[in-house]
Amino acid sequence: MNGRTSPARLAIDGGAPVRARLLPYATPDVGEAEIAAVVAVLQSGWLTTGPKVAELEAAFAARTGAREAVAVSSGTAALHGIMHVLGIGPGDEVIVPAISFAATANCVAMVGAKPIFADVDEHTLLVTADTIAARKTPRTRAIVGVDFAGQPCDYTALRALAAAWRVPLVADSCHALGATYRDAAIGSLADLTAFSLHAVKHVAAGEGGMVTTDNPQWADRLRRFRNHGIDADHRARAAEGSWFYQLVELGYNYRLTDLQSALALVQLARLDESLARRRAIVARYDAALAEMKFVRPLTHLPFGQSAHHLYVIRLNPECWTVDRRQVFQALRAEGIGVNVHYVPIHLHPYYRETWGTAPGDCPVAERVYEEILSLPLFPAMSDADVADTLAALEKVWRAYVRPARPAVAVCRQAG
Numbered sequence: 001m002n003g004r005t006s007p008a009r010l011a012i013d014g015g016a017p018v019r020a021r022l023l024p025y026a027t028p029d030v031g032e033a034e035i036a037a038v039v040a041v042l043q044s045g046w047l048t049t050g051p052k053v054a055e056l057e058a059a060f061a062a063r064t065g066a067r068e069a070v071a072v073s074s075g076t077a078a079l080h081g082i083m084h085v086l087g088i089g090p091g092d093e094v095i096v097p098a099i100s101f102a103a104t105a106n107c108v109a110m111v112g113a114k115p116i117f118a119d120v121d122e123h124t125l126l127v128t129a130d131t132i133a134a135r136k137t138p139r140t141r142a143i144v145g146v147d148f149a150g151q152p153c154d155y156t157a158l159r160a161l162a163a164a165w166r167v168p169l170v171a172d173s174c175h176a177l178g179a180t181y182r183d184a185a186i187g188s189l190a191d192l193t194a195f196s197l198h199a200v201k202h203v204a205a206g207e208g209g210m211v212t213t214d215n216p217q218w219a220d221r222l223r224r225f226r227n228h229g230i231d232a233d234h235r236a237r238a239a240e241g242s243w244f245y246q247l248v249e250l251g252y253n254y255r256l257t258d259l260q261s262a263l264a265l266v267q268l269a270r271l272d273e274s275l276a277r278r279r280a281i282v283a284r285y286d287a288a289l290a291e292m293k294f295v296r297p298l299t300h301l302p303f304g305q306s307a308h309h310l311y312v313i314r315l316n317p318e319c320w321t322v323d324r325r326q327v328f329q330a331l332r333a334e335g336i337g338v339n340v341h342y343v344p345i346h347l348h349p350y351y352r353e354t355w356g357t358a359p360g361d362c363p364v365a366e367r368v369y370e371e372i373l374s375l376p377l378f379p380a381m382s383d384a385d386v387a388d389t390l391a392a393l394e395k396v397w398r399a400y401v402r403p404a405r406p407a408v409a410v411c412r413q414a415g
């Protein structure tokens with residue numbers, strides 16, 4: 001194609017779609033081994049927290065290199081538990097990225113503290129030491145980094161900042177299980193790290209979460225927090241009688257079940273295989289998109305190995321006559337399940353109304369948000385699925401190519 005051929009009629013305008021059935025942006029990869037593991041738990045009689053939870057915790061600690069791993073019912077519960085054990089509360093501020101899933105900031109509000117939004121780097125959508133430092137106040141009590149899309153933050157820089165400020169560094173690594181930073185596994189780089197076992201994550205348990213840490217006191221407190229605040233001190237039980245327990249603080253029911261843990265254990269054992277497939281898909285996208293200047297993938301940083309949870313592109317506004325919303329709708333009509341990760345958190349009505357955030361607080365996040373789209377990326381995706389996504393992207397761009405300039409030459413280097 002050279003840009004002078006007339007573009008194919010878009011599905012949104014009544015043309016034939018690239019795909020008859022929608023390709024989802026992500027979907028879990030569950031096979032016979034997962035089904036057998038769950039059935040075995042059903043037959044074992046342990047439906048809630050039992051031996052599989054402990055097995056999963058041990059496997060997570062081994063995989064991440066952390067001393068302790070504590071399983072909870074979701075990534076959100078993991079983050080909430082982290083804020084709780086850090087003793088964050090009313091009057092405190094915690095710096096979080098403007099671009100993430102809302103739970104990254106919600107956990108701060110859940111303990112009555114104020115989330116402070118740091119802007120992101122426009123090429124990676126990661127927070128940096130500079131964007132975080134710009135938001136420090138005397139009330140800053142913790143820093144939360146998010147390994148957005150699976151790519152690790154610059155932990156050397158974030159750790160140096162946290163150490164200088166004498167505050168804990170929390171990693172929201174819900175996108176990044178299996179990622180590495182300078183050869184260290186994600187899960188061992190921050191004081192506390194949160195993972196999600198949600199259905200579209202690397203290890204899918206339906207719902208679930210995990211906290212990793214090297215601090216056994218925090219781990220004990222998290223175990224109490226996930227179980228209503230009940231102290232599991234067996235000596236006290238033995239002294240008083242087997243019925244005896246004590247509620248020593250207010251906690252929640254954030255327990256993971258054995259059913260979920262059994263599923264997660266099989267998925268964890270397959271993690272390297274699924275990461276390899278994600279990398280192969282990303283390599284295909286990268287190679288094709290390097291020629292398509294009308295979109296810009298996020299930059300891969302040299303110091304880490306991403307877990308490639310999301311493949312996020314930015315639309316190059318110079319090359320399109322329409323905005324992201326129209327491109328999104330046109331791609332959906334073509335049968336490609338694109339998505340947007342994420343609406344900047346500080347723009348949500350809850351944050352604006354409750355915490356006084358406003359447009360303009362994080363200008364880079366707000367500008368880039370208008371340009372981003374996530375392309376389908378999941379291990380069970382075939383090469384043909386990748387080709388369909390790329391074909392649909394090119395088809396939609398050719399229908400919406402900006403004509404005023406030599407756009408084809410600028411926006412597509414070759415072809």
Ligand SMILES: Cc1ncc(COP(=O)(O)O)c(C=O)c1O
Binds near residue numbers: 101197207208
């Ligand atoms: C960056 C991030 N943090 C936290 C969460 C919350 O995890 P969960 O859905 O398991 O509660 C998610 C989930 O999508 C996430 O993407």
